[in-house]
Amino acid sequence: MFGRSPAHSPSDRAAMTEPSATPEPPTQSMTRTRAFWRGTLAMFGVPALVLYAGILGYGAFAREVGLTLGQALALPIFLQALPAQVVLADHAARGASLAAAALAVSLTAVRFLPMTVVLMPWLRGHGGPRWHELLVVHFVAVTVWIEGLRRLPTAPAEVRLVYYLGIGIGILTGTLVSTALGYLAAGTLPQWMAAALLFTMPLTFLLAMVETSRARTDYLAIIAGVVIAPVAYIWVPGFDLLVTGLAGGTLAWVLGRRRRT
Amino acid sequence: MSSLPGVWGTWGGYLPFFVAGFLACEPWRWAGALLGRDLDPNSEVFIWVRAVSSAIVAGLVARLVVVPTGAMAMLSAPTRYAAVAAGIAAFYAFGKSLGAGVVGGTLALLALHALGI
Numbered sequence: 001m002f003g004r005s006p007a008h009s010p011s012d013r014a015a016m017t018e019p020s021a022t023p024e025p026p027t028q029s030m031t032r033t034r035a036f037w038r039g040t041l042a043m044f045g046v047p048a049l050v051l052y053a054g055i056l057g058y059g060a061f062a063r064e065v066g067l068t069l070g071q072a073l074a075l076p077i078f079l080q081a082l083p084a085q086v087v088l089a090d091h092a093a094r095g096a097s098l099a100a101a102a103l104a105v106s107l108t109a110v111r112f113l114p115m116t117v118v119l120m121p122w123l124r125g126h127g128g129p130r131w132h133e134l135l136v137v138h139f140v141a142v143t144v145w146i147e148g149l150r151r152l153p154t155a156p157a158e159v160r161l162v163y164y165l166g167i168g169i170g171i172l173t174g175t176l177v178s179t180a181l182g183y184l185a186a187g188t189l190p191q192w193m194a195a196a197l198l199f200t201m202p203l204t205f206l207l208a209m210v211e212t213s214r215a216r217t218d219y220l221a222i223i224a225g226v227v228i229a230p231v232a233y234i235w236v237p238g239f240d241l242l243v244t245g246l247a248g249g250t251l252a253w254v255l256g257r258r259r260r261t
Numbered sequence: 262m263s264s265l266p267g268v269w270g271t272w273g274g275y276l277p278f279f280v281a282g283f284l285a286c287e288p289w290r291w292a293g294a295l296l297g298r299d300l301d302p303n304s305e306v307f308i309w310v311r312a313v314s315s316a317i318v319a320g321l322v323a324r325l326v327v328v329p330t331g332a333m334a335m336l337s338a339p340t341r342y343a344a345v346a347a348g349i350a351a352f353y354a355f356g357k358s359l360g361a362g363v364v365g366g367t368l369a370l371l372a373l374h375a376l377g378i
Binding site for chain 1: 265266267268269273274275277278279280281282283284285286287288289290291292293294295296297305307308309310311312313314315316317318319320321322323324325326327328329330331332333335336341344345348349352357359360362363366367370371374
């Protein structure tokens with residue numbers, strides 16, 4: 001039931017964005033208001049519910065590292081990206097420089113570029129100004145994006161932008177509720193329960209990354225990151241994730257490329 | 262009241278989070294929206310940046326498990342590693358199911374901890 005796999009490989013992306021597959025004749029007319037509210041229902045979908053488990057862990061983590069509840073809620077609104085939120089909260093708690101934190105966060109967000117590219121064929125044709133697209137792509141993050149690819153084809157082209165906005169705001173609402181619950185629960189729950197809550201986060205990340213991996217390079221990058229990170233943590237604390245990403249990612253790319261060519 | 266160190270305590274922490282968060286993330290989405298028609302997701306540059314971002318997140322996972330902070334630090338190393346292994350096993354046993362993996366790993370963690378391992 002949780003097996004809805006997000007397709008991340010370049011070839012899958014290309015297949016999904018074939019222009020010929022995109023335009024489906026609108027079977028029925030749908031008002032923008034109706035499209036928006038239908039989109040918000042995605043907050044109760046399976047991908048969103050799995051996300052909330054990780055978000056509970058994020059809420060607890062934010063409290064552990066010293067964020068206020070307001071700060072813990074601001075990060076999902078600003079970033080819309082669970083891994084980036086954790087990276088940023090972690091850097092802030094360790095007193096890293098603004099530049100180092102921004103660079104680390106930015107690198108974890110690079111993946112949004114190709115994801116947004118994939119989504120764009122569905123967000124055109126709304127008849128409004130182009131900058132509306134720049135606003136709704138704020139809601140490009142793994143869960144919202146998957147729901148967009150699943151649900152947008154069922155809506156007429158002219159209301160898809162609003163529909164996607166509904167998906168994004170619906171899941172953001174669930175995310176904020178989960179963040180607050182995780183944050184508050186971390187203070188009142190017994191230690192062992194708080195530990196289990198915190199544990200869901202790295203486990204969710206790890207499994208979600210494995211789930212979305214298609215190419216050999218993706219798997220190699222995960223393995224390289226896991227192996228290099230503890231060493232980098234001892235060697236260059238504060239820049240350990242950057243070093244891990246650049247070294248592990250480049251290694252995975254080189255090894256993967258050798259296989260490809 | 263923020264207990265965050267240095268620059269992170271200014272403006273209640275919201276300004277540095279906006280700068281290092283929103284302004285660091287959002288350009289990638291804008292670039293994706295603007296370049297949507299022209300970019301090739303199959304190019305080597307994209308494969309590389311995706312690998313780098315995957316390694317960053319994997320590295321974060323490893324650090325949280327290997328060098329735990331806060332409440333997670335109370336769990337023994339064998340418990341943490343075995344729970345991750347159980348989560349991966351459940352994930353594959355149920356056909357790459359994220360939900361089964363997370364639930365399975367967490368149950369294993371609770372069981373091992375209750376047994377005092």
